[in-house]
Amino acid sequence: MVRVRYVDADILIIGGGMAGSGAAWETRYWCRNCRIVLAEKANINRSGAVAMGLSAINTYLGLKCKENTVEDYVKYVRGDLMGIVREDLVYDYARHVDSTVHLFDEWGLPIWPEPKTGCYVREGKWQIMIHGESYKPIVAEAARKALGDENIFNRVMVTHLLKSPSNPNRVVGAIGFNVNDGTFYVFRAKATILAAGGGSQIYRPRSQGEGLGRSWYPPWSSASSYGMLIEAGAVMTMMEARFVVPRFKDGYGPVGAYQLLLKTRISNAYGQDFWKPHIDEIRKLYGGKGNYVDLPITPTTLRVFAQRLEWIAGRGPSLMRTDETVKKARRVRQ
Amino acid sequence: MPSYVIPAKCTGCGDCVNICPSHIMRFTKSGIFGRKAYNAEPESCWECYNCVKHCPQGAVQIRGYMDFTPMGGAVEVYRDEKTNRVYWTIRYRNGTVKYFVFPIRTTPWGSIKPPTEYPEPPKEFLRTPYLSCEHEQLGGNKLGVELPRMKVPEVVKAEVRG
Numbered sequence A: 001m002v003r004v005r006y007v008d009a010d011i012l013i014i015g016g017g018m019a020g021s022g023a024a025w026e027t028r029y030w031c032r033n034c035r036i037v038l039a040e041k042a043n044i045n046r047s048g049a050v051a052m053g054l055s056a057i058n059t060y061l062g063l064k065c066k067e068n069t070v071e072d073y074v075k076y077v078r079g080d081l082m083g084i085v086r087e088d089l090v091y092d093y094a095r096h097v098d099s100t101v102h103l104f105d106e107w108g109l110p111i112w113p114e115p116k117t118g119c120y121v122r123e124g125k126w127q128i129m130i131h132g133e134s135y136k137p138i139v140a141e142a143a144r145k146a147l148g149d150e151n152i153f154n155r156v157m158v159t160h161l162l163k164s165p166s167n168p169n170r171v172v173g174a175i176g177f178n179v180n181d182g183t184f185y186v187f188r189a190k191a192t193i194l195a196a197g198g199g200s201q202i203y204r205p206r207s208q209g210e211g212l213g214r215s216w217y218p219p220w221s222s223a224s225s226y227g228m229l230i231e232a233g234a235v236m237t238m239m240e241a242r243f244v245v246p247r248f249k250d251g252y253g254p255v256g257a258y259q260l261l262l263k264t265r266i267s268n269a270y271g272q273d274f275w276k277p278h279i280d281e282i283r284k285l286y287g288g289k290g291n292y293v294d295l296p297i298t299p300t301t302l303r304v305f306a307q308r309l310e311w312i313a314g315r316g317p318s319l320m321r322t323d324e325t326v327k328k329a330r331r332v333r334q
Numbered sequence B: 001m002p003s004y005v006i007p008a009k010c011t012g013c014g015d016c017v018n019i020c021p022s023h024i025m026r027f028t029k030s031g032i033f034g035r036k037a038y039n040a041e042p043e044s045c046w047e048c049y050n051c052v053k054h055c056p057q058g059a060v061q062i063r064g065y066m067d068f069t070p071m072g073g074a075v076e077v078y079r080d081e082k083t084n085r086v087y088w089t090i091r092y093r094n095g096t097v098k099y100f101v102f103p104i105r106t107t108p109w110g111s112i113k114p115p116t117e118y119p120e121p122p123k124e125f126l127r128t129p130y131l132s133c134e135h136e137q138l139g140g141n142k143l144g145v146e147l148p149r150m151k152v153p154e155v156v157k158a159e160v161r162g
């Protein structure tokens, strides 16, 4: 016999990663008497793409210190995604991101301070540096305090959204199951927020043997957010830009700190520049109306494409020249 | 086989089983030594080190995938919520050892003020663009500036395909 549990709520949040935890905080702030429940397939304390800790916050505008404007940011994202972007959505999250970061700061996330200016140490134009080992447990503490542990359903994997029988355009909850004991869950809610993260391993991996499928994105990022929404009939937007993150030799982690903060050079296997030999070809193919190839910050999709062209030409793998950076650091110290 | 449990050290407390975001730390059937944890799906391991950090016995270790990480190297971690520090030990295969210490939090655990301890927001603010803590009347202006005014964007027409 399958055990069935019905949970009735005003608001159901699916996924307790960064987005889901933020939704928990914000919904509780505005609705003090609502019953808000959250279903998370792992344990909220260490779930989501932040579970292992991060080294940077990739978007912080610095409005307070007049470092950037919201418009600048929209322009940057438009360039990075080569024009295929809902600028209203980008504008909307960009104008709120600073206050969220300031809340993290207050909660106890160690953000590198810039003592002279009172702002934060920049990793790049949009990124700031943190000691982020406990990023997720800190944010999870806020979410747990907002909802109360009795309203957080850990290890419940949501599989389908429920739609109203009288109005097919309305989601009225979701169903799922506990991955440990198989209990079947039926959530009935007035509003549902789906925040189950992204999708990794969508393309066949190049790596072989023990490393098969290794990517820095979590293996469990199973694109539930996309799958459930598409099945429920939602129109998906901004899904056009996608890229395959190229791996550097001997590693498969994100390289932001080396690339942006330490300005480490990327080369092909022969120590040569990976980008210049392909500029003309890529400009012809993808330069587009926005002159994307010649932007000050090369769009990610084009950058990784150039790396792939190097591999196809037999000049792989790509190298992140940490050796040069370490040597430089040593020279500076001497 | 990225994370693995040393059975002789494991007491079967379940902390790693409880925390693993990939849900791959599982218990063996209880034998004469009681239950032990083990990594049931090494190929789905994220190598996030959460099982290592949460194991009170130091019974979980990780080795890199052999086609990326030079054999013989090792990374060890100890995380301490009392001093709020994380200690990393990096062992190279040539014998070099490096130690790193980083802060993990600047405030005591459990000290976050929940949203319900802020005064209830005035109803009319639901129609403004402000989120919590972005306006003097919403728990203080943590944004540091007034929100830039924006024109309401044109409604993007969604074409329903299929």
Ligand SMILES: Cc1cc2nc3c(=O)[nH]c(=O)nc-3n(C[C@H](O)[C@H](O)[C@H](O)COP(=O)(O)OP(=O)(O)OC[C@H]3O[C@@H](n4cnc5c(N)ncnc54)[C@H](O)[C@@H]3O)c2cc1C
Binding pocket: A014, A015, A016, A017, A018, A019, A020, A039, A040, A041, A042, A047, A048, A049, A050, A054, A055, A056, A057, A058, A059, A156, A157, A158, A159, A176, A195, A196, A197, A198, A216, A217, A218, A221, A222, A224, A225, A253, A254, A256
């Ligand atoms: C290795 C790595 C390094 C990164 N470094 C940085 C960095 O330095 N700076 C930075 O700003 N960003 C960084 N990022 C990106 C950042 O971590 C993510 O963009 C962010 O965490 C995404 O948050 P999210 O809430 O959308 O998704 P997630 O955090 O992935 O949350 C999704 C949650 O939903 C749960 N879930 C999924 N499916 C279901 C389901 N069907 N039912 C129930 N629950 C479900 C998952 O368990 C998870 O907890 C990094 C990411 C990775 C992987």
Ligand code: SF4
Binding pocket: B002, B003, B019, B020, B021, B022, B023, B024, B025, B039, B044, B045, B046, B047, B048, B049, B050, B051, B052
């Ligand atoms: S390293 Fe992470 S994913 Fe792998 S078993 Fe440990 S907790 Fe799970």
Ligand code: SF4
Binding pocket: B005, B009, B010, B011, B012, B013, B014, B015, B016, B017, B036, B037, B054, B055, B056, B057, B058, B059, B060
């Ligand atoms: S946390 Fe450590 S002692 Fe506890 S079950 Fe896991 S491996 Fe065993």
